[in-house]
Structure formats: structure tokens, C-alpha cells
Amino acid sequence: MGLVHVQNVMSNELAKRVFFTRPPEPPHEFLLNDPTNSIFIGITKRFSVPFTWTFANLTNPHLAVVGITGSGKSFFVKTFLLRANYIWGTNAIIVDWAGEYKSWVKQSGGTIVSLGKGDYINLMDLSGMKPLDRSKQIMNSLDILTDLQGFPEQRRLTAEAIEQSYVNAGFALAAVPDPNKDAPTLKDVSRLLEEKLQEGTYEYPAELENAVYRLRQFSREGQDYFARKSTIDLAKLSSSGLVDIDLSGLPDEKFRALAAFFILQTLKEKMRAEGWSSAKGLKAIIVLDEAWKVASDDRSDAITIIREGRKYQFGLIVASQNPTDVNEAIFSNVGTTVMLRIRFEKFMDYLQGSLNFSNFIRGEIGKFGVGQAAVDLSFQTSIQFPSVFVIDRVVGEVPLDVYTITLINVLNEDEFGDKELQKEYYFEKISLSSKFAENNLDVEVADRIFKAMEEKNRSIDIRSLAETMRALNISKDIVIKFFRSLGIPEKIISRIFASIS
Numbered sequence: 001m002g003l004v005h006v007q008n009v010m011s012n013e014l015a016k017r018v019f020f021t022r023p024p025e026p027p028h029e030f031l032l033n034d035p036t037n038s039i040f041i042g043i044t045k046r047f048s049v050p051f052t053w054t055f056a057n058l059t060n061p062h063l064a065v066v067g068i069t070g071s072g073k074s075f076f077v078k079t080f081l082l083r084a085n086y087i088w089g090t091n092a093i094i095v096d097w098a099g100e101y102k103s104w105v106k107q108s109g110g111t112i113v114s115l116g117k118g119d120y121i122n123l124m125d126l127s128g129m130k131p132l133d134r135s136k137q138i139m140n141s142l143d144i145l146t147d148l149q150g151f152p153e154q155r156r157l158t159a160e161a162i163e164q165s166y167v168n169a170g171f172a173l174a175a176v177p178d179p180n181k182d183a184p185t186l187k188d189v190s191r192l193l194e195e196k197l198q199e200g201t202y203e204y205p206a207e208l209e210n211a212v213y214r215l216r217q218f219s220r221e222g223q224d225y226f227a228r229k230s231t232i233d234l235a236k237l238s239s240s241g242l243v244d245i246d247l248s249g250l251p252d253e254k255f256r257a258l259a260a261f262f263i264l265q266t267l268k269e270k271m272r273a274e275g276w277s278s279a280k281g282l283k284a285i286i287v288l289d290e291a292w293k294v295a296s297d298d299r300s301d302a303i304t305i306i307r308e309g310r311k312y313q314f315g316l317i318v319a320s321q322n323p324t325d326v327n328e329a330i331f332s333n334v335g336t337t338v339m340l341r342i343r344f345e346k347f348m349d350y351l352q353g354s355l356n357f358s359n360f361i362r363g364e365i366g367k368f369g370v371g372q373a374a375v376d377l378s379f380q381t382s383i384q385f386p387s388v389f390v391i392d393r394v395v396g397e398v399p400l401d402v403y404t405i406t407l408i409n410v411l412n413e414d415e416f417g418d419k420e421l422q423k424e425y426y427f428e429k430i431s432l433s434s435k436f437a438e439n440n441l442d443v444e445v446a447d448r449i450f451k452a453m454e455e456k457n458r459s460i461d462i463r464s465l466a467e468t469m470r471a472l473n474i475s476k477d478i479v480i481k482f483f484r485s486l487g488i489p490e491k492i493i494s495r496i497f498a499s500i501s
């Protein structure tokens with residue numbers, strides 16, 4: 001027997017012997033912070049250290065979250081917002097492009113602002129800002145969203161009419177406004193331009209006509225989402241707990257972007273006006289999820305918030321499937337990047353190029369399951385260790401998914417007042433799944449039924465549910481058995497099947 005012998009060792013075993021390589025995780029003192037002043041995210045994969053997030057030693061409090069669809073971006077954001085609120089009392093404003101946070105915000109007791117579905121914002125609201133500054137911001141948004149900049153005469157006419165409308169409403173352009181006075185709306189601006197056109201004395205009537213036409217897109221009846229008195233108090237936006245600005249009810253991307261730009265402008269002004277405070281943690285977090293236009297344009301206030309947020313304790317979270325859609329100035333300046341599963345090589349190249357992580361980490365990111373993440377922290381001081389590490393899974397704190405089945409539209413009039421009769425049935429996803437399984441419905445069919453319920457905001461009436469199931473070729477007998485297992489009264493079941501086959 002010799003003194004030296006060769007062992008067979010798997011390469012992943014070798015990698016665990018940290019003395020062979022540089023340590024693959026930041027030292028624990030950088031990951032594990034005071035739990036009363038930081039946000040728990042998950043356990044690191046290599047050394048099982050609980051990673052708690054704080055921005056105290058990072059370059060800034062902003063985060064970028066990237067990953068393919070279904071990788072867990074929104075889940076991470078929700079978990080983060082809930083814990084930030086719990087630890088620091090942080091307010092959150094979600095610019096919700098697709099309305100995907102709505103039901104969660106509702107369950108969490110937050111406020112939902114549904115633009116295009118009953119809620120309005122007046123683009124000319126001042127919330128403490130001088131009319132001159134607000135006028136410039138409105139013009140800035142129009143420049144980004146329309147080709148107005150290519151038509152200097154029309155641009156000038158519009159800007160002038162906006163300012164004139166403030167004056168007509170009794171505001172001084174360069175003064176801090178009286179908060180009790182109502183701001184004019186874009187309808188007033190349109191009207192001024194139309195009157196000017198009717199006077200017929202203007203030198204370039206075609207330009208004026210076009211300016212009128214452009215503005216009408218935003219002020220005509222039915223499309224006046226931003227040209228009516230605001231249904232929310234914009235001055236309180238950053239101090240109202242959890243607020244979801246649901247943009248999914250607006251007709252197109254232009255309207256959604258206009259709303260998002262406006263919200264960012266308002267929040268930026270608010271942030272500056274409030275100034276610095278000695279409060280620990282973050283005062284407010286603004287979330288942009290898939291708002292690529294707003295996150296990519298150089299003139300967006302997302303960039304100003306990134307630059308100035310730290311000193312005012314305002315954080316920005318940008319979530320996107322495509323990291324190249326996020327403006328460089330944002331991407332290269334966030335203090336924290338959370339990388340969930342990435343599939344496309346070009347996105348991986350981009351991330352690896354800007355964050356400079358090893359091929360080992362790159363391989364891991366490509367294989368991640370839902371909720372697994374690599375995190376890059378950008379520390380204020382120079383460090384002697386790699387800044388990217390892997391966490392086993394984002395440990396969630398999201399309320400369980402609840403689905404509602406209502407009987408409302410199958411009840412007879414006299415049954416409405418019947419206290420014994422349950423009118424809505426609530427199920428957690430997991431219990432509904434097991435009911436499907438008990439009734440021998442396979443996973444694929446169950447998924448399609450869940451999908452149909454998702455489309456109706458997780459609240460479906462019993463008749464539509466029956467129709468959906470029949471359309472999926474589930475036999476009448478099984479649907480009836482399923483309904484019975486949910487506890488739906490017999491008379492309701494027979495009533496439904498009296499009207500559908």
C-alpha cells in the first residue's frame with residue numbers, strides 16, 4: 001500500500017472544496033443582516049446562509065428582476081413588497097401593465113386604481129407642483145409618445161394652450177398652487193384650441209387643426225381617461241400603503257405608457273418635495289413590471305428615480321423578461337439584480353457581460369426551476385469576492401390563491417334573501433386541485449379549467465363553470481359529481497342542467 005493514492009471525485013464534489021477556488025458566495029457577514037432591519041429572501045445554495053436584503057452597504061436600493069415567463073419575477077416582487085412593508089412600513093406603488101397584481105393586492109388589503117374601468121387621472125393635476133413645471137412634463141410625455149416633436153408649430157400651440165388653461169382656471173404659472181383649487185383638464189385645452197380655430201384668424205390653420213386633432217385623442221368622450229377630475233388623491237400616492245395602478249383597462253400601449261409616465265413624474269416630484277428623513281429602510285417602492293417603454297426611454301423619470309432615489313429612500317423595482325429592454329442607465333446602476341431562469345443565450349451574454357459572473361453561475365441560471373435565483377449585489381466598497389451567488393429558492397410569503405364560485409345568477413329572486421343559502425364558495429387552489437383529482441379529472445383538464453377561471457379574475461359563476469367543463473368534454477355525470485363534492489346544493493345543480501345540455 002502506497003502513501004499516496006488517487007481518489008475518484010465528481011466535479012461537483014470538487015467545487016464544494018472551496019479552498020480550490022475563490023469562494024463562490026460573499027462571506028456571510030455580507031448576506032446575513034439584522035433581521036429587524038432587512039428583508040429575508042431565501043437560503044443560499046452553497047453554504048445555506050439565510051440571505052437578508054438591505055441597501056445599507058449597496059450602491060443604491062433599486063432592483064432589476066429578470067427571467068423568462070413563469071420563472072417567478074412577480075412572485076419575488078410580491079414577497080419583497082410584503083416584507084418591506086412589515087419591516088419598514090414601506091409603501092408600494094405598482095405600475096401594473098397587464099393587471100396581474102390586482103387580485104393579490106385585493107387579497108392583501110391594498111388599493112386598486114383601475115384606469116379605463118371607472119378610475120380617472122387628470123394629467124393636469126398639480127399635486128403641489130407649479131403649473132409651469134407640470135406643463136413641461138405633459139409636453140415631455142407627448143414628445144415620447146407621439147411624433148409631436150417633429151411639428152414645432154403644433155407643439156408650441158399645444159404648450160401655449162396648456163399654460164393658458166391654467167391661467168384661465170386662476171393659477172399663477174410660476175407659483176406653488178392652492179391645493180383647494182381644481183386643475184383644468186385636457187378638455188379645457190382642446191376647447192381653447194378649437195375656439196382659436198373657429199376664430200379663423202390664425203396664420204397656419206392646418207397646423208392648428210392638427211394640434212386639435214392630436215389632443216382630441218386624449219380628451220374625447222370615451223377616451224378621456226386622463227381628461228377628467230382624478231378619482232385618486234395623487235398627492236397621497238406614495239403614502240397609501242399598497243397601491244395597484246391597473247393599466248390593463250386602457251385601450252392601448254400609448255395610453256398605458258402615458259399613465260405610467262405621469263405616475264412616475266408625480267412620484268418623482270413627491271420624492272423631491274418630501275426630502276430626506278432619518279427613517280430607516282425605504283419609504284416607498286415603485287414597481288415597473290414589463291413596462292418596457294417606460295423603463296427603456298432615456299427621458300423617463302424612472303432614470304431620475306434611479307439616480308436620486310437613495311437619498312430620498314425611494315426604491316424602484318424593474319421586472320422584465322428581456323434585460324435588454326431595460327435602459328442601460330437603469331440596468332447598470334441598480335444595486336441588486338435578481339436573475340431567475342434565463343433561456344436565451346443573447347440575454348445571458350448581456351447579463352454575464354455586464355455583471356461578470358462565472359460560467360459555472362451561467363450554467364446554473366440556465367437550469368433554474370421556478371423561484372430559483374442568482375443575485376448580484378453591488379457593494380459600495382471594493383470587495384475581494386464574487387458578487388453573484390445562487391439562492392435555492394425565493395421563499396415566498398404570498399397569500400394562497402383563492403378562487404371564487406358564485407351562484408348569484410342562478411338564484412331565484414326569493415332565494416337572494418335566504419340566509420341559509422351560501423351564495424359564494426371560496427376555494428384555495430390546492431383544495432380545488434384535489435377535488436379535480438378526486439373526480440378523476442386529469443391535470444391537463446384541471447389546468448384548462450383554472451385558466452378559464454383566471455380569465456375571469458378567479459371568480460366564476462357556476463353556470464359558466466359547468467359550460468366550460470362540458471366544452472372540455474367532461475361528462476354531465478362527472479360535472480354533477482364534482483359540484484356535489486364542492487357542496488353546491490342539489491336544487492342549484494339540477495337548475496343548471498335544466499338549461500344546458
Ligand SMILES: Nc1ncnc2c1ncn2[C@@H]1O[C@H](COP(=O)(O)OP(=O)(O)OP(=O)(O)O)[C@@H](O)[C@H]1O
Nearest residue numbers: 068069070071072073074075370371393394395396
Ligand atoms: N419562489 C416561489 N415559490 C413558490 N411558487 C412560486 C415561486 N416563484 C413563482 N412561483 C409560482 O410560479 C408561478 C409563476 O410565477 P410568476 O407569476 O411570479 O412568474 P413571472 O416570472 O412573473 O411570469 P410572467 O413573466 O409571465 O409574468 C406562479 O403561480 C407563482 O405563484
Ligand SMILES: [Mg+2]
Nearest residue numbers: 073074100289
Ligand atoms: Mg409576472
